[in-house]
Amino acid sequence: MxxxxxxxxxxxxxxxxxxxxxxxxxxxxxxxxxxxxxxxxxxxxxxxxxxxxxxxxxxxxxxxxxxxxxxxxxxxxxxxxSMFQKDYISGRLEIGASQTLADYLLPQVLYGFQVRHPKAQLSIWSGNSREVVHAVELGEVPVGFIEGEVPSRMLESTLMGSEELVVVSSDKEFAGAKSYTMDELLHYRWILRESGSGTREAFIHQLLEKAQKLNIFMELDHIESIKHVLRNPGTLSCLSQHSIIHELARGALYPVQVEDSFTRNLYQVIHPRQSSTLLMEAVSADISEAIVTASRSLTAL
CATH class of the missing domain: 1.10.10.10 (Winged helix-like DNA-binding domain superfamily/Winged helix DNA-binding domain)
Structure with a gap:
């Protein structure tokens, strides 16, 4: 039979x-x-x-x-x-995304995608970059989007774009006083993401030997928690532009002028044995376009 x-x-x-x-x-x-x-x-x-x-x-x-x-x-x-029906995209897709992308960029991108493709059902599984990579390695999610370099030799990675990391403070007078060297800021109370975070890893990596002198006063798993703690005097953090755009606009946080600049790359990661579907390709294209557009918009601010 x-x-x-x-x-x-x-x-x-x-x-x-x-x-x-x-x-x-x-x-x-x-x-x-x-x-x-x-x-x-x-x-x-x-x-x-x-x-x-x-x-x-x-x-x-x-x-x-x-x-x-x-x-x-x-x-x-x-x-x-369905290769001749590329305009008809349907199916379910769960993507893995590191926290900054999952909270501040992807929700609107996926909402717009589903409006255009009502037969598609999208969801996000979030964690820090290391956790997302691990989930893709185990096949728990078919594709992941992370911040910072890819800590895996098993996965295939595609560069989606890059963004600036910003040193921020809630103290307007301090932030605007002058352009600081990192040596002048190392002793302040730094509030950073947990180990495994792409934001943290990129910042620490670019500090080089200065990282050993950095006063990491507190580590928190969530960006919103960090922003709340930054209300305390003498605290600093280094965060993604995407995560603080509203706080900068309303004057809740201020960019600290630092002689050093900090950036990080954004990647798509996928297991080499994972089949790439039309839905996955279309979603990835929208995310890539959104990352590039957002980076250009933030650079122009």
Missing amino acids: DITIRQAELFLALVRTERVQSVAKEFFLTQSAVSTAIRRFEESVGVPLFDRAHKKITANSNGKTLAEELAPLVTQFQNVT
């Missing part, structure tokens, strides 16, 4: 959802039709692919192995059959 692409799609959907009802709803079929297709698929493969106990259907070791090998082939076939 021949295996059809639809049977393969139903099999992969059942592995993912573990519910015949969900698969039937997703493919606009009856539950009986889904069950029959899955049974015929198992007969064609020649081994049981699911454990059916207590009304729950879960892929057994055979099913998991087959799903892992079959998924990229089905994706490739779907890409080929």
Whole structure:
């Protein structure tokens, strides 16, 4: 008996959802039709692919192995059959993104994308750059967007753009007094992101040997927390332009003029075995354009 692409799609959907009802709803079929297709698929493969106990259907070791090998082939076939329908983009995609991108740039980009492509369903999994890289390595997310250099030899990376990192203070008089050397600022109370953050790693790396003298007074996991602590006198931080544009505009934070400049690159990372879908390519193109546009706009301020 021949295996059809639809049977393969139903099999992969059942592995993912573990519910015949969900698969039937997703493919606009009856539950009986889904069950029959899955049974015929198992007969064609020649081994049981699911454990059916207590009304729950879960892929057994055979099913998991087959799903892992079959998924990229089905994706490739779907890409080929839709290559003449590039204006019709649909499907689900979860992307990994480091915190600055996930909080300050990507939400509006993904919102605009879904307005133009209502059949697409996008979501963001966020962490620091190191965590996003790890998630992509493990296959927990198919693609990631990070700040700073890529701490992985396993992944393929694509440079998406770059941005300036800004030393900031809540003290307007101090910030505007003069242009400082970093040596003059090292003893202040620096409030930085946690280890693994792309912002922190880029800043520390560019300080070179001065980093050993930097007074890291506090480490926080969230940028908003850092901005709140910066209200205290004698505190400084180095943050992405994207994350402080509103605070600079309303006078809550001020850029400290420093003789040294700090920048970082922004990358897309993907596992070499990960299939690139039309949806993924379209989303990546929008993100790349947004990064370049935002960098130009901020440079002009």
